[in-house]
Amino acid sequence: MELRQLKYFLAVAEELHFGNAARRMNISQPPLSQQVKQLEEELGAKLFERTSRSVALTPEGVFFKEEAKAILERLERAGDTVRAMARGEEGALSIGFVVIINQSLLPEVILDFQQRFPKVRLELKEMTTNYQLKSVRNGTLDIGFIRYHNQDLSGLCKKTYIKENYVLALSDRHPLAGRSEVSLGELTDEPLVMFKRDNLPALYDEIVRAFTRAGMRPRMVQETNRRLTAIALVAAGMGVSPVPESTRRLGREGVTYLPIVEPLPEIEVAAVWADKGGTSVLDSFVAVMESHRHRD
Known part of the structure; x- marks a missing residue:
């Protein structure tokens, strides 16, 4: 027939x-x-x-x-x-992201993309950087927004999405809370709340070296990869924490954020996807992302 x-x-x-x-x-x-x-x-x-x-x-x-x-x-x-x-107007797209990106322009990109391509189904997944890299490589994730710090990105395309600096989060009851800025040398014996080393070992080590150069021996009291948890611990007075500047947007009461005098590694959030085998839907999303990145 x-x-x-x-x-x-x-x-x-x-x-x-x-x-x-x-x-x-x-x-x-x-x-x-x-x-x-x-x-x-x-x-x-x-x-x-x-x-x-x-x-x-x-x-x-x-x-x-x-x-x-x-x-x-x-x-x-x-x-x-x-x-x-x-044409990239219909289909599905899975997007991974670290928490930091959720306080930046990503929600605006998602909204813009959905308005332009309403027939594309988006699946958003909060994931660690390492898990995103693994998932993009094995094809279970179309695009990921990761914290980049010299990781191996062989086989992947990368676009820097945002860059920002670290600030120090401390309880507003802390003696230094009224300052306009803080030096790492002033934090001797202060308990620190940090992200876990196994998530980004090179970045973790570079931050620790910066504290050491300033004459401070870091004393880790808690390690967590969840920024809301870290800020909750800071608000409770359990320690101070170097966090991305965008953390201010969380609006957590009881926490003060101070610029740090000494330079810490710059935080780079990058979008990564497989360098071959991408779909037209992915191409459309990258184009929308690029328009916001350049606008920023």
Whole structure:
């Protein structure tokens, strides 16, 4: 059974006239009649009652008309969907992110993308940097927003999304809370709340070295990769914590943020995705992301 046979049959079924159906399909009548006859032979059923004056559908023909119409409509919808997917207008996209990105422009990018491409289904996943890199490489994540600090990105595309500095988070009851800035040397014997080393070992070590150079021996009391947890510990007075400047936007009461005099490593959040095998939907998302990145 061929697609053109279904189209020819449906034209006759709707026109109930072989000549009109042939003109509608822009072919001569004999080939159309031949294709309909072949279809009937293949089905082993008579679809039309023909007389010299009229054409009528048989009961089998009435049933087959509805089925053929539904098949052709589904094929048309499938074609429209595939063409939309090829243009990056339809499909699905999985996006990983670290918490830091959620306090930046990512929500604006997501909203803009959904307004431009409402038929694309987005799946947002909060994930650590290392897990995102693994997931992008094994194909279970389309794009990830990671904290970048000299990791191996072989096989991946990378675009810097934002850069920001560290500030010191401390309880507003802390003796230094009223200062306009703080030096690391003033934090001798202060308990520290830090992210876990296994998440970003190179960055962790560089921050610790900065404290050491300032004459302070870091005393870690808590390590957590969840920024809300770190800020809650700071608010409770359990320690101070170097955090990305965007943490201010969390609006946690009882916490003060001070610029740090000594330079700490700059925080870079980057978007990463596989350098081959990307979809048109991914290309569309990257284009929207780029427009916001340049606007920023």
